[in-house]
Amino acid sequence: MFKKDVTPGAKTKVKSSAQRGIRAKVTETYPLLEPYIDDILPKKEQLDLVKLPDRVSLYALGTTPLFFQHMDDALLPHLALVHKYPACFARVRIDRGAIRFVLSGAALMAPGLTSAGGRLPDPSVADEDEYAYGKEDLPAGAVVVVEAEGKENACMVGVLKMGTKDIKEKKKGAALEAGHYLGDGLWRLSLD
Amino acid sequence: MAEAESASRPSGSFPKQVLYCGVCSLPSEYCEFGGTTKKCEEWLLQADPELHGRLYSQDAIEANMAALSVDAQKRAEKDAQKKAAKAEAAAAREQEKKATSKVVIKRVERNKRKFVTEVTGLEAHGLDLKKVAKDFGKKFATGSSVTKMPGGGEAITVQGDVSDDIYDYLVEIYPGIPEDNVECVEDKKKKGG
Incomplete structure (x- = not known):
């Protein structure tokens, strides 16, 4: 999907309601992550959405990328996150x-x-x-x-x-x- | 509060910390596939001698080799060489480009006594124009933006005559740019235009 270098597009803040939705989805798809969900996606932190080419969106917390998603497919974890958990x-x-x-x-x-x-x-x-x-x-x-x-x-x-x-x-x-x-x-x- | 919470958590091992190579950015154990293995190895020796000993010891290399058939080994070897050559060539090209590309600071007369300063050629040194423009703006307390040049490409336009200041600033802040490659020129508008 990302063979070529990707240039990040606009970075926007995720609405807190959408952020809750993402949290719910993450715990649903990866139940084993649930004990750590507060470390990965703290409730109070502002999540960012970065648009990447080919309709991929990347969710990031500050400068750490967390999950990416192609259109409305499953949320995939970024490898840096996988390495941590x-x-x-x-x-x-x-x-x-x-x-x-x-x-x-x-x-x-x-x-x-x-x-x-x-x-x-x-x-x-x-x-x-x-x-x-x-x-x-x-x-x-x-x-x-x-x-x-x-x-x-x-x-x-x-x-x-x-x-x-x-x-x-x-x-x-x-x-x-x-x-x-x-x-x-x-x-x-x-x-x- | 959140910090205290995570510190007191018993499970200990998560989140796991992984050391990423400073040269190729992969986790160190994958450096051997990156094409810049030599450099990565040197880097790791500095950064984490213990891990270096584990990854690059004779035993480890032999164990890796044993896992593959002879045929596959040969192919992998060839592939690795090709990759290394490619990476080296790319690095050399980059170096060359850096050495030859000039940063031009141009003072452009806007209106008799008013000037703007145009900086071109920074992108060849691997700088992000948008960020540098922001920095200039902050440093000199003037408007500073990335503009498209008529001949294609982009330049940073800083309001006001700050060409000498930019020269000093560039040389001081970005050691990657050789001083000889930074040039100040003056561009006067033709009379009677």
Whole structure:
């Protein structure tokens, strides 16, 4: 989505009613974030809306970007936020070979997730296992954070194009498209 | 109050602090994919020697290599080289552009004894014209704005004759601009216009 450098457009203040709406939506889509919601979106702080090209809007608190949204799609967390609260999102993991493709902006393909280094939610794996990436299969359209083999921090955020079950069965095709990855235009965007 | 609250929270680990590379802005563990790995490594050695030891030790590199097949390794290697070359070329070009591009401070006669000062060429040094214009306005207590030039491009127009002051200010505040590249010129309106 942000392969090219993005130039921020007008910065406007979000109405407090709209701000409440965003808060509600965030807690709804990411229930695990709820304990920290007051840190992320303090009730009294003024949220800013920054318009980006291609009808993407970015919500930011001061100079820290928080969430972005394409038209009225799901609110996606900015990677800086993901790095702060890594365990609060649905996660998958890719193998090492796929990292360089992801970081240069390619669509994430299924084999990167299904190979030995990749992880997908799997009902058959025990909770304590280090391979645990959740038990529930995620449907297509779910927001996932993509982590990488051997790395602590996430490298991509996006919307699943295929359900994780399909990915495991087919092992082919694009699993995630047009996400926000490390080093893309949105990542390099500075708000000040 | 909010601060006290977050400090007393027991869970401790959140929000997690991540160190971002000062060179390529990625989290340090991803520097190896950025193309400026060498510089990133040097930077990290300064910023966080402990993490540097963990990421760039021989063991870590070998472990990374082992995870890939030989074929994939070769391809990754080639790709990385290409990327590094590209990044280097871009950096060199940037440097060159910076070295050659001039900042021109021009005094333009507006009305016999009245002048405006036009500053051009700042954008080549990576400055945001809008912000610099605001700074000029604040510093010299005059109107200052970004205007479009007839020949294309943009200039900062400051009201009043402040060309010498701007010269000093620029040299002092922005060390990225070599002093030799800043030039003051005077532009008189032709008579009988």
